[in-house]
Amino acid sequence: MVVDFIFDVGSPNAYFAWKVLPGIAARTGAEVRIVPCLLGGIFKATGNQAPMIAFGNIRNKMAYEMLETRRFIRDHGLDAFQMNPHFPVNTLLMMRMAAAAEIDGGLEPLADAFLHFMWESGRKMDDPDVVRAALAEKGFDADRLMARAQEPDAKARLMSNTESAVERGAFGIPTFFVGEEMFFGKNTLRDVEAEILRQRG
């Protein structure tokens, strides 16, 4: 059993999902497969918008979104989270590196590091110098990874992943596929777990 995790490191909800998915994998034996995508590309292809833009003018709505986030943090003990002061952060460089790592191997530790720097340590991760320093700090070969991100196959992979996600039904992040059953949003993770068990029979 594989869960495809439609992923862009720029979404705090991707961070939250990432912190909860290992428990689901451990309990069900399912494998989580990160699919590097560009949230901006998904929005462009679907006409969707970030919650802050779509809901910013609706009274009570963003306050409730924030309440749901506080509850999720409380329920899962995610106290290391902090909102990135540079939000929204352009994730093109990071996500091209992630797409290259999907091809070359090593995606999971790289995504984990990006999520740490974005959502636990508040770095300005659209600045190449900040990215280079952050990766070096974690022992990655930053120069190699950054050069790799600029190669055509990495760029093409990120684009095709994004297009495929939309073709399968995605309109935002985090999106999960259990087989072809789609689930959107961090609050559906318990449904993802139930669906894995259902399909396994």
Next chain:
Amino acid sequence: MVVDFIFDVGSPNAYFAWKVLPGIAARTGAEVRIVPCLLGGIFKATGNQAPMIAFGNIRNKMAYEMLETRRFIRDHGLDAFQMNPHFPVNTLLMMRMAAAAEIDGGLEPLADAFLHFMWESGRKMDDPDVVRAALAEKGFDADRLMARAQEPDAKARLMSNTESAVERGAFGIPTFFVGEEMFFGKNTLRDVEAEILRQRG
């Protein structure tokens, strides 16, 4: 323990919630208190819109909303549901009757009947003649209830319920309050149940 259920019979999601709430009440001992409101009034006060309008132009989004509804129907065995062919139905008359019944007593069976006619039997419940016939069919004193809906206290109650719901944080239906903890949407009903248990300690 009381759960306030911010309610307008015009929302299919209010029907779904209504079918699941009795189980929560039975398991927790909490009481469900229907609060008749006008969804159109909540939308006007908050700038929110019906999903069909807000999400209609977003690729994949309404398809996912419908998928979530099919899953909810499956998971809770709600096979009696059918989409109302006259949707959207103006609920002003019904909700004024509900507000009068909140004052006079008898709200719960009346709401239950309205939900049946709207979401199991496809009646055009913004037509006073259809409403009268439907209520008579269920043994209600239809003429008395319809006259009562036009009295000032019924109209005022519906308006003040709607304003209070928005003051407390609502922006749509179904909304639930467990104490002052707010939950929005039928998919939060399991959180409502957990919150009742948490507050009861």
